Amino acid sequence: MVYWPHLRYASADAGSSSTSRSDWKGAIVKGQSRREFLKTLGVLAGSAGTLSIWPGCAAGDGTARGTARRPNIIFIMTDDHASHAMSCYGSRINQTPNLDRIAKEGMRFDNAFCTNSICAPCRAVILTGKYSHLNGVTDNRQEFDGAQQTFPKLLQQAGYETAMVGKWHLKTDPMGFDYWNILPGQGVYYNPEMIEMGQRKKYTGYVTDIITDRCLDWLKARSGQKPFCLMFHHKAPHRRWEPGPDHLTMYDDRTIPEPDTLFDDYSGRGRAAKESDMSIEKTLTAHDLKLTPMKNLTDEQKARWDAAYGPKNEAFEKANLQGRDLVRWKYQRYIKDYLRCIASVDDNVGRLLDYLDRSGVTNDTVVIYTSDQGFYLGDHGWFDKRFMYEESLRMPLVVRYPREIRPGSVNKDIVLNLDFAETFLDYAGVPAPADMQGRSLRPILAGRTPEDWRRSMYCHYYEYPAEHSVKRHYGVRTRRYKLIHFYHDIDEWELYDLEKDPQEMRNVHGDPAYASTVVELKTELSRLRAAYQDTTG
Numbered sequence: 001m002v003y004w005p006h007l008r009y010a011s012a013d014a015g016s017s018s019t020s021r022s023d024w025k026g027a028i029v030k031g032q033s034r035r036e037f038l039k040t041l042g043v044l045a046g047s048a049g050t051l052s053i054w055p056g057c058a059a060g061d062g063t064a065r066g067t068a069r070r071p072n073i074i075f076i077m078t079d080d081h082a083s084h085a086m087s088c089y090g091s092r093i094n095q096t097p098n099l100d101r102i103a104k105e106g107m108r109f110d111n112a113f114c115t116n117s118i119c120a121p122c123r124a125v126i127l128t129g130k131y132s133h134l135n136g137v138t139d140n141r142q143e144f145d146g147a148q149q150t151f152p153k154l155l156q157q158a159g160y161e162t163a164m165v166g167k168w169h170l171k172t173d174p175m176g177f178d179y180w181n182i183l184p185g186q187g188v189y190y191n192p193e194m195i196e197m198g199q200r201k202k203y204t205g206y207v208t209d210i211i212t213d214r215c216l217d218w219l220k221a222r223s224g225q226k227p228f229c230l231m232f233h234h235k236a237p238h239r240r241w242e243p244g245p246d247h248l249t250m251y252d253d254r255t256i257p258e259p260d261t262l263f264d265d266y267s268g269r270g271r272a273a274k275e276s277d278m279s280i281e282k283t284l285t286a287h288d289l290k291l292t293p294m295k296n297l298t299d300e301q302k303a304r305w306d307a308a309y310g311p312k313n314e315a316f317e318k319a320n321l322q323g324r325d326l327v328r329w330k331y332q333r334y335i336k337d338y339l340r341c342i343a344s345v346d347d348n349v350g351r352l353l354d355y356l357d358r359s360g361v362t363n364d365t366v367v368i369y370t371s372d373q374g375f376y377l378g379d380h381g382w383f384d385k386r387f388m389y390e391e392s393l394r395m396p397l398v399v400r401y402p403r404e405i406r407p408g409s410v411n412k413d414i415v416l417n418l419d420f421a422e423t424f425l426d427y428a429g430v431p432a433p434a435d436m437q438g439r440s441l442r443p444i445l446a447g448r449t450p451e452d453w454r455r456s457m458y459c460h461y462y463e464y465p466a467e468h469s470v471k472r473h474y475g476v477r478t479r480r481y482k483l484i485h486f487y488h489d490i491d492e493w494e495l496y497d498l499e500k501d502p503q504e505m506r507n508v509h510g511d512p513a514y515a516s517t518v519v520e521l522k523t524e525l526s527r528l529r530a531a532y533q534d535t536t537g
Contacts, residue, residue, distance in 0.1 A: 081371035083396035098350035106400030107409035129421030129436030139463035144170035152176035166233035189242035243340030248308035
């Protein structure tokens with residue numbers, strides 16, 4: 001692949017609010033987008049993925065940086081980890097020193113969002129770089145069509161060694177990977193079964209440790225001749241929040257601060273919030289709360305579990321709590337178990353980072369940490385996700401690549417999980433297919449946000465009727481406002497002024513003072529739906 005020296009360009013993506021424009025220095029190609037121009041050049045990738053770059057070359061979307069070395073990529077993703085449970089995001093409730101290390105040595109994104117706040121659809125969006133209605137996975141009940149185009153296949157074709165380890169949750173076998181070892185379905189926390197290249201195997205131990213062990217085993221067994229892309233995906237901290245042996249009593253000596261909205265009565269919203277079923281008060285089960293015996297543990301694991309939870313459960317039974325006191329107890333049990341699961345993730349991310357240092361490949365490896373979506377940590381009295389409200393829409397995203405990213409960087413641009421595929425391809429020097437709908441984050445990570453970067457984002461949630469009873473909805477979010485349309489068995493609109501009401505407590509859709517804002521946002525929503533080819537709902 002050959003890039004022309006000093007070529008610069010700026011291109012608009014489907015989600016951009018600016019008009020496409022080209023700024024060519026070194027070559028003039030009028031009326032062509034970036035992708036069209038690459039096709040004009042006749043970009044070819046050999047079987048070994050050879051990349052040739054002229055000295056001093058600089059591409060506006062970060063395709064080249066004056067070095068022919070293509071970085072390794074490690075994509076770490078957890079399930080349901082809210083950004084407000086990471087200390088680098090200002091968490092009031094826990095510390096995550098190893099995750100913070102990625103942010104400290106790289107960039108933290110403060111406005112990273114998902115396009116459909118539920119597990120399987122988020123994973124399909126990341127693999128394909130396409131919205132749910134195009135990749136075929138709109139909810140957790142559908143199978144992912146592995147025959148379609150994905151970024152791991154493109155990396156593999158370009159000479160990368162690819163691996164997928166951990167939670168897959170797409171109902172079909174992974175494709176585009178030289179090695180894969182996945183949990184069946186959601187998987188379990190203790191003594192999990194995993195499927196390694198089609199063969200089932202039972203492991204003894206804690207799932208977060210085991211997934212990390214398998215990743216490290218794969219890294220150590222590599223020949224080292226090719227760059228690699230490792231998808232390192234944890235089950236934690238997904239429900240039912242079963243902590244590992246090393247963290248069973250963590251937080252026993254403290255009370256976790258309650259969210260301000262723990263007792264939200266939803267009076268400032270419409271039917272959707274009131275009719276959902278994911279409350280700390282009513283929805284958590286005895287199993288969620290560790291009030292029933294744990295099964296499938298070894299004798300040693302069971303002894304440690306019972307020693308940790310037995311006395312606490314006995315004290316709870318004696319207290320005979322009622323009303324808000326009972327809700328507060330449930331919150332403490334839930335949030336402590338959730339944070340204990342995250343503590344194990346943090347420890348294991350530290351193991352990986354230490355291995356990269358020992359192996360001497362830290363400078364040559366892009367490390368990304370994110371979650372498939374956010375999560376409610378008692379906010380609005382809820383757990384789970386699904387709604388387009390901030391706590392579940394927002395994802396943590398921290399990225400480290402010492403060769404290009406300034407340590408301690410913070411970015412506030414609107415970025416999406418839709419952008420991940422194109423970002424990985426960009427770092428690998430692989431042109432993104434024209435039908436991908438995201439945009440590479442590489443220029444932003446290098447400190448150069450394109451002038452035409454998106455100023456709004458589109459989200460669409462489909463899984464209803466289903467567990468938790470969160471109604472179907474789609475909407476648009478800008479820096480200041482969020483407009484949501486709930487539909488199917490309801491027809492209601494909600495508007496939130498995030499500047500004045502960051503906790504989204506008061507729907508102002510019917511407020512005359514916001515009439516012009518509603519018109520503008522509905523116009524923008526229509527534009528985004530057309531641009532992303534979404535006619536559903």
